[in-house]
Amino acid sequence: MPDGASGSPFPVLLREDRGAVATLALNRPAARNGLSLSLLDALHSELEGIAADSTVRCVVIRAEGPVFCAGHDLKEITAHFGDPDGGHAFFSDSMARCARVMQAIPALPQPVIATVQGLATAAGCQLVAACDLVIAAEEARFCTPGVEIGLFCSTPAVPLSRAVPRKAAMEMLLTGEPIGAEEARRIGLVNRIVPRDVLDEAAAELAAGIAGRSxxxxxxxxxxxxxxxxxxxxxxxxxxxxxxxxxxxxxxxxxxxxxxxxxxxxxxxxx
Structure with a gap:
């Protein structure tokens, strides 16, 4: 699906299947892989198809470029502040589509592994927390910084508060400060940390092992x-x-x- 938000002719989501493992790659690097409506719809469509495909036994979600995901596309959001309703209809639709994707991940029959090479912020951190397993590069960082711009990360808080202890989640939500990969592993957001140059290989190995089970x-x-x-x-x-x-x-x-x-x-x- 091309990126309607930016006019880019390139697909916002890439898919590669190797054996029983399907890899989905966020492909909006110039927009820090922001979750535009087109990207959310593409993710949901692929997850729906995978759910019904018995030949896929594990899923990997990764991202192109230096940033894993910077959350919702703020340019797309601010374009609707001038709507007659102040953006209410668009914002409601955006949150509903995002929630649909975040709920589809734990509901997916197959385990989902996130591989995080860089920054995962706001709804990007939400995406990470929604996945079953997380492998991070040593330089990966995670944060829910909405409070810094007057927009508390209430929806990212849903999977985050289920993935890490509540006080750790509240500290991330109230301060907006980023945490590194080691701290993310300590609180339970990340399973494994590897050097960036072997991140994809480590994810492929873990996914293949899971796919080899019943x-x-x-x-x-x-x-x-x-x-x-x-x-x-x-x-x-x-x-x-x-x-x-x-x-x-x-x-x-x-x-x-x-x-x-x-x-x-x-x-x-x-x-």
């Missing part, structure tokens, strides 16, 4: 993980126990247990 077990596990996280303890255990029973009755569980006992590699049927 797709049935991984997808059931991801779905159960996200569902139980918001439940009271007793309900969470009931949900998880039912998922374990469902998993034990699957062909791949019998194959995996048999392979372990027979000291051989399992042959997954993904069911």
């Amino acid at each position: 797709a049935f077990a991984v997808q059931l596990g991801k779905r159960t993980f996200h569902r139980q996280a918001g439940l009271p303890l007793e309900e969470a255990y009931a949900l998880a126990a039912a998922a374990m029973v469902e998993n034990l009755l699957a062909e791949d569980a019998a194959e995996g247990i048999g392979a372990l006992l027979e000291k051989r590699a399992p042959e997954w049927r993904h069911r």
Whole structure:
């Protein structure tokens, strides 16, 4: 999809499939990969297609250029301050489209890995926090700086507050100060830190490892993980126990247990 916000003829989102891994690359480097409506729509469209594609077993989200994502496209937003309604309709539509993408990521059957090479700010940090796993370059930075311009990052706070301890999230939201990759890992926003020149290779290796597992077990596990996280303890255990029973009755569980006992590699049927 071309970039309607800037008039660029280049697609705002690139996709590359290698084996069972689909890689989506934000491709608005000149606009610091800002989440324009065209980019949000392209992301949602690709995620919808991937959700229905059983040949894809893991997804990587990366970005072209030095910045991972600078959040919403502020030029696109400010262009609507002069609308008859002050921009209300456009802003509501923008937030709804963004929320649709951010909810599609945890709802996706396949695990999603974010690879962050540089700055991830505001809704860009939101995108990172929404992903299942995060690999960051040593120089990556993360922040929710909306408070500095009178615009509290309320929507980025949703996945951020679910990814890191609440007080850590509030400090990021109230100060707007960037944190480095090491601090992001310490609070749980980042899983792994690697040198920039091996970032894509590290992500590909992690994704391939996940894609090599039973797709049935991984997808059931991801779905159960996200569902139980918001439940009271007793309900969470009931949900998880039912998922374990469902998993034990699957062909791949019998194959995996048999392979372990027979000291051989399992042959997954993904069911």
